[in-house]
Amino acid sequence: MDQVNGPRDLKKLSAQELTALSGELRHLIMDCVRENGGHLAANLGVVELTIALHYLYDSPRDKIVWDVGHQTYIHKLLTGRRDVFHTLRCMGGLSGFPKRRESEHDVFETGHSSTSISAALGMARARDLAMERYHVVAVIGDGAMTGGMALEALNDMGQSQEDMLVILNDNEMSISKNVGAISTHLSNIRTDKRYLLFKRGIENALQKIPLIGKPLARLVEKIKDGLKYLMIPGIMFEEMGLTYMGPVDGHDIPKLLSAMRHAKEMKGPVLLHVITHKGKGWAASETDPEQYHAVSPKKPEDAGKGFSKTLGDTLVSLGENDPRIVAVTAAMPLGTGLAPFGWRFPARLFDVGIAEQHAVTMAAGLAANGYRPVVAVYSTFLQRAYDQILHDVCLQRLPVIFCLDRAGLTGRDGETHHGAFDMSFLRHMPNITVLAPSCPADLAAMIPYAVSLNGPVAIRYPKNGVHSSFVKKESFQGGKWSILGEGDRGVIFAVGRMVDRAMEAKDILKKRGINMTVVDACVVKPLDEEMLKRFTDMPLWVTMEDNTLPGGFGSGVTEWLAGEDTHIPVVSLGLPDAFVPHGSVGELDAMLHLDAQGVADRIESALGRTRRT
Numbered sequence: 001m002d003q004v005n006g007p008r009d010l011k012k013l014s015a016q017e018l019t020a021l022s023g024e025l026r027h028l029i030m031d032c033v034r035e036n037g038g039h040l041a042a043n044l045g046v047v048e049l050t051i052a053l054h055y056l057y058d059s060p061r062d063k064i065v066w067d068v069g070h071q072t073y074i075h076k077l078l079t080g081r082r083d084v085f086h087t088l089r090c091m092g093g094l095s096g097f098p099k100r101r102e103s104e105h106d107v108f109e110t111g112h113s114s115t116s117i118s119a120a121l122g123m124a125r126a127r128d129l130a131m132e133r134y135h136v137v138a139v140i141g142d143g144a145m146t147g148g149m150a151l152e153a154l155n156d157m158g159q160s161q162e163d164m165l166v167i168l169n170d171n172e173m174s175i176s177k178n179v180g181a182i183s184t185h186l187s188n189i190r191t192d193k194r195y196l197l198f199k200r201g202i203e204n205a206l207q208k209i210p211l212i213g214k215p216l217a218r219l220v221e222k223i224k225d226g227l228k229y230l231m232i233p234g235i236m237f238e239e240m241g242l243t244y245m246g247p248v249d250g251h252d253i254p255k256l257l258s259a260m261r262h263a264k265e266m267k268g269p270v271l272l273h274v275i276t277h278k279g280k281g282w283a284a285s286e287t288d289p290e291q292y293h294a295v296s297p298k299k300p301e302d303a304g305k306g307f308s309k310t311l312g313d314t315l316v317s318l319g320e321n322d323p324r325i326v327a328v329t330a331a332m333p334l335g336t337g338l339a340p341f342g343w344r345f346p347a348r349l350f351d352v353g354i355a356e357q358h359a360v361t362m363a364a365g366l367a368a369n370g371y372r373p374v375v376a377v378y379s380t381f382l383q384r385a386y387d388q389i390l391h392d393v394c395l396q397r398l399p400v401i402f403c404l405d406r407a408g409l410t411g412r413d414g415e416t417h418h419g420a421f422d423m424s425f426l427r428h429m430p431n432i433t434v435l436a437p438s439c440p441a442d443l444a445a446m447i448p449y450a451v452s453l454n455g456p457v458a459i460r461y462p463k464n465g466v467h468s469s470f471v472k473k474e475s476f477q478g479g480k481w482s483i484l485g486e487g488d489r490g491v492i493f494a495v496g497r498m499v500d501r502a503m504e505a506k507d508i509l510k511k512r513g514i515n516m517t518v519v520d521a522c523v524v525k526p527l528d529e530e531m532l533k534r535f536t537d538m539p540l541w542v543t544m545e546d547n548t549l550p551g552g553f554g555s556g557v558t559e560w561l562a563g564e565d566t567h568i569p570v571v572s573l574g575l576p577d578a579f580v581p582h583g584s585v586g587e588l589d590a591m592l593h594l595d596a597q598g599v600a601d602r603i604e605s606a607l608g609r610t611r612r613t
Contacts, residue, residue: 037297041279067116091583111416114147146353158241246273308337336376379419407460408546414582424551438499487515490540504596
C-alpha cells in the first residue's frame with residue numbers, strides 16, 4: 001500500500017503484488033470502520049474489483065460512476081486519500097460516499113440507489129457530443145438493479161448504443177437479501193454455463209470447415225438466435241441491446257482484468273456480470289453480511305430505546321388482532337424494524353426490493369381493497385416516491401401509513417442520508433396527517449391512532465431514542481399537543497427530537513431567570529389550533545424542528561398566525577436552506593446552534609430584541 005499514491009502506481013505492480021494489496025486494503029478498511037463506523041461488508045466485497053478498475057482504466061479521464069457509493073472506501077484509498085482515510089465519516093473529514101469537492105476521481109455524487117447507469121449514460125453522451133475519447137463505466141449492484149430507474153437507463157442505453165460499460169456487481173445482497181424476479185434471473189445465470197459451452201463448441205467446429213466456414217456461420221446465426229432464448233444466461237440484457245459478458249469471479253484479479261480488457265475493446269453498450277461475496281475476507285461479515293452492512297462507530301452516541309424496535313413490536317401486537325395490518329419495505333426489513341412482523345406474519349410482509357415508488361403505489365392498491373398497509377422507509381428514501389404519495393395515496397385519501405425512520409439529522413452518512421425534507425414535502429399535501437413522536441412510547445401510541453384514521457398518515461421519527469431526563473405527564477393523545485413545562489416569557493413549540501433540546505434549553509434559561517413554556521407539537525399537520533390560540537398572549541413564540549426551515553413546521557405556524565391576523569414575534573429554529581455535511585448528530589447540532597446552549601442563547605437574544613421593540 002505504501003507504493004500506491006494514485007491509480008497510476010497500480011500499473012507498476014505485478015499480479016501477485018495486486019493480490020497482496022487486496023489483503024492490505026481489507027485490513028485498513030476494517031481498522032477504520034471499527035473506529036469510525038461505516039459500511040463494512042459492501043466494501044470488503046469489491047476490493048479486487050476496485051483494484052482491477054483502477055489498474056485498467058485511467059481515472060479521472062476515464063469516468064467511473066459508483067451506484068449508491070457506500071462501497072467506495074477502496075476507491076478513496078487508491079486515489080490519493082490514504083493519509084486522511086482515518087478521518088472517514090468524521091466531521092470535516094472524508095465522506096463515506098463519493099464527493100466531487102473531495103477528489104477529481106469522484107466524478108459523480110451518489111448516495112441513493114439505481115442512479116449510476118443514468119449518470120454514466122449522460123457522461124457518455126457528453127463525451128460523444130464533444131467528440132472526445134475516454135471510457136465510461138457504471139458499477140451497480142444486483143440489489144440496485146431492482147430499482148426501476150436502473151432498468152429505464154438500460155433500456156435507453158440499449159437503444160442508443162453509446163460505447164460504455166456497466167459492471168453488474170452481483171453479491172446476492174442489497175442491504176437485506178435480494179428479492180424479486182431479477183434476483184432469481186441472476187441466480188440462474190450464476191449456475192447455467194450451458195450456453196457458453198455450446199457457443200464455444202459451435203464456433204470451434206465452424207472454424208475448422210474450409211471455404212464454407214463463414215457462410216455456414218451466417219447460416220446458423222438464426223439457429224443461435226432461437227437457441228439463446230432457451231440457453232443464453234444474459235438474455236434479458238441482450239434483448240435490451242447490450243452485449244452480455246460473464247459471469248466472472250470478482251475476487252480473481254487476473255480473470256477480472258482479462259474480462260475487462262475484452263469489454264473495453266468492444267463497441268456499444270456492454271454489461272459485465274461479476275460475482276462477488278459481500279463481506280469477503282472477514283468471516284463474521286461473510287457469514288452475516290446483512291448484520292455487517294453498516295457498523296456503528298466505536299464510541300456511538302447514546303441511542304436510548306430505538307424507535308425502529310418500537311415499530312416492530314407494536315405492529316406485531318396490533319397484527320395479532322387486526323388482519324388488515326400489512327407491512328411494506330423497500331429492501332430493508334431489518335433496518336426499519338419490520339423483521340419481527342415478517343417472522344410472525346410472513347404472508348403479510350411485502351419486501352419489494354429497492355423500489356420505493358412501486359412500494360407506495362402497491363401499498364395504495366392494498367389500501368384501496370380494505371387493508372391498512374404500513375410502509376416503513378428511511379425518510380431520505382421516501383423522497384424518491386414523492387409523486388406516488390401525492391397522486392396515488394393522498395389524492396384518493398387512501399389509508400396508507402408511512403413510518404419514516406431516520407428523520408432529521410442522521411449523522412455520519414451526511415447529506416444524502418439526512419431526513420431533512422420530509423415535513424416540507426409532506427406538509428403541503430392535501431388529506432395527509434403528519435405525526436412526530438418525541439419518544440418511543442409516543443410512537444407506540446401513534447400507530448394504532450394512525451390505523452384508526454381513514455386516510456393517509458406519516459409518522460416521522462429519528463434513529464435514536466430520547467436522551468433527556470424529563471418525563472412526559474401523559475403519552476400521545478390523538479391529534480393533540482401536550483404541555484411539558486410552563487413559563488410566562490414565551491412558548492417553545494418543539495417537534496420530535498427537538499423536544500429533548502427544548503427541555504434542556506428551558507433548564508438553562510430558568511437558571512438565567514427566564515421561564516419558558518414548552519409544548520410537544522407532536523402533530524405537524526393538522527396544527528393543534530386550540531393549543532396555538534391558548535398562547536396568543538405570549539410575548540414570543542419559538543418553533544423547533546429537525547427539518548429544513550423552508551416549508552417546515554415553523555412555516556406552518558407563521559402561516560397560521562398570518563391567517564389569524566395575529567402579530568407575535570416568532571423565532572424559527574431548524575435546519576438551514578442548505579445540505580448539512582456529515583458528522584455526529586451532537587456535533588452537527590452544535591454547528592447549527594441547535595444544541596441546548598445554542599437554543600438558549602438564541603431565545604435569550606430574541607427576548608432582548610422583543611423588549612427593545
